[in-house]
Amino acid sequence: MQVAIDGPASAGKSTVAKLIAQKLNFIYIDTGAMYRACTIIAQKHGIDYSNEAEILKAVEAEGIEFQTVNNEQRVYVGKQDVSQEIRTPEISANVSQVSALAGIRAKMVDLQRQMAGKMDVVMDGRDIGTTVLPNAQVKIFLIASAYSRAKRRMLDFKERGIKNSQTIEEIEADITARDYKDSHRKISPLRKAASAIEIDTTNMTIAQVVDAILAEIKKSQKKLEKRG
Ligand code: CDP
Ligand code: CDP
Numbered sequence: 001m002q003v004a005i006d007g008p009a010s011a012g013k014s015t016v017a018k019l020i021a022q023k024l025n026f027i028y029i030d031t032g033a034m035y036r037a038c039t040i041i042a043q044k045h046g047i048d049y050s051n052e053a054e055i056l057k058a059v060e061a062e063g064i065e066f067q068t069v070n071n072e073q074r075v076y077v078g079k080q081d082v083s084q085e086i087r088t089p090e091i092s093a094n095v096s097q098v099s100a101l102a103g104i105r106a107k108m109v110d111l112q113r114q115m116a117g118k119m120d121v122v123m124d125g126r127d128i129g130t131t132v133l134p135n136a137q138v139k140i141f142l143i144a145s146a147y148s149r150a151k152r153r154m155l156d157f158k159e160r161g162i163k164n165s166q167t168i169e170e171i172e173a174d175i176t177a178r179d180y181k182d183s184h185r186k187i188s189p190l191r192k193a194a195s196a197i198e199i200d201t202t203n204m205t206i207a208q209v210v211d212a213i214l215a216e217i218k219k220s221q222k223k224l225e226k227r228g
Contacts, residue, residue, distance in 0.1 A: 001026070001120045001224075002135070003217060004128035007142035008182070008190065009092075009175040010149035010156070012201050013124040016142070016209045018073070021122045023214065029066075029115050031125035031132070033075045034108050035099040036086035037064040041077055042098060049094050052101040059107065066115075087162050092174060096181035099126075105187050126182055129193030137220045139196035140213055146172050146179075148202050 003020065005013045014030050021028035038055060041047075041062050047054045065076040074083045085091070098104060112132050116123060123132065129139035144152075150172035157164040166174070182190040192198060197216055201209050 001137055001217070001221065002116065002133045003122040003138045003140070003213070004133050004136040004193070004196075005122065005124040005140045005142060005213070006126055006128050006130075006190065006192070006196065007140075008149070008179040010153045011142040011144050012152070012206065012209055013142055015206055016213060017122045017124040019206070019210050020213055020217070022071075023210075024120065024122075024217070026120040026122050027115075028073065029112060029121060029123040030073060030075075031108065031112055031123060031128065032095075033066075033073075033083075033086060034064055034111065035104070036091050036095050037075055037077055037082060038104055038108070039091050039095045039098045040082055040086050043091070043094070044077075049097040050101075052103045055098065055101070056103050056107065059104070064111075084160065084162060087157075087160065089164070089166060089174065092178065096178050096185075100181070100185040100187070102187055109188075126190040127188035129196050130191055131188040134193075137224065138213075138217050139193045140216065141192040141196040141198045142209070143198060143200050144202040146176050149175055 003026070005017050007013050018028050038059055041058045042049055042055045045058045047058060062078045067074050067076060074081050075086060076082065109132050112123065116133060125132065129136060150168045153171050153175065154164070154168055179190065199209060199212055
C-alpha cells in the first residue's frame with residue numbers, strides 16, 4: 001500500500017503522515033526534508049544555489065540519511081544531525097531554488113522510490129501522487145488558507161524550539177512565495193494528481209484530518225481485498 005500526501009507549505013502533511021504511518025505501521029518518508037538537506041549541504045559548502053553540478057557532487061560526498069531516534073525521524077548529513085537546522089527560515093527561503101534543479105530532483109526521486117521499495121509507505125511532498133508514486137492507491141491533496149498555515153508554522157517554530165523573529169504576516173508572505181515557485185517550476189511542480197482527494201484542513205484538527213485519510217485508506221484496502 002502506498003499513500004501519497006501532497007500540498008502546499010504547512011498544510012499539515014508531515015504531521016498527519018507521521019501519525020498515519022504510526023497507526024498503520026507503515027514507513028514514513030518526508031521528501032521535503034531531503035530537498036532541505038540538499039539546500040543545507042549547498043549552504044555549508046558555500047555553493048551557489050543554482051550550481052546543480054557542485055550541489056550534486058557535495059550531496060554524493062556527504063550523503064543524506066534518515067534515522068528513527070526515540071520514535072522521531074531525524075535527518076543526517078554525513079554524521080551530523082541537521083533535523084533542526086533544515087527548518088530555519090533561511091533554508092526555507094532557498095529550498096525552492098534547489099528543488100527546481102533537474103539533476104537534484106532526479107536523484108531525490110530515485111532515492112525516494114528506492115526507500116519506498118516493497119514496504120507499505122506514507123510519503124509526503126509536492127509531486128508524490130503525480131511523479132514519485134504515480135500508482136499509489138491513496139492520493140491526498142491537503143490545503144488550508146495561507147493565513148492559517150502561517151499561524152501553524154509560527155506555533156511549530158515554538159514547539160520545535162526554532163528561533164524565529166518573523167511576524168505571522170512575514171511567514172505568510174514567505175510560504176506564499178514558496179508555493180508560487182513550487183507550483184510554477186518546470187519539472188514536477190506542486191499539483192494535485194487527477195485521482196487525489198482534496199481535503200481543506202483550515203478548520204480541521206489534526207485528529208480529524210488523520211481520521212479522514214484513514215477512512216480513505218480503509219476504503220482502498222477493502223477494494224484491494226475484493227479484487228483478491
Ligand atoms: O514543511 P514545508 O511544507 O514547509 O516544506 P517541506 O515539505 O519541508 O518542503 C520544502 C521544499 O522542498 C518545498 O517548498 C519544495 O520546494 C521542495 N519539495 C519538492 O520540491 N518536492 C517534494 N516532493 C517535497 C518538497
Ligand atoms: O508538512 P507540512 O509543511 O504540510 O505541515 P506540518 O509541518 O505537518 O504542519 C505545520 C503545523 O501545523 C504543525 O505544527 C502542526 O501541528 C499544525 N497543524 C495544525 O495545527 N492543524 C492541522 N490540521 C494540521 C497541522
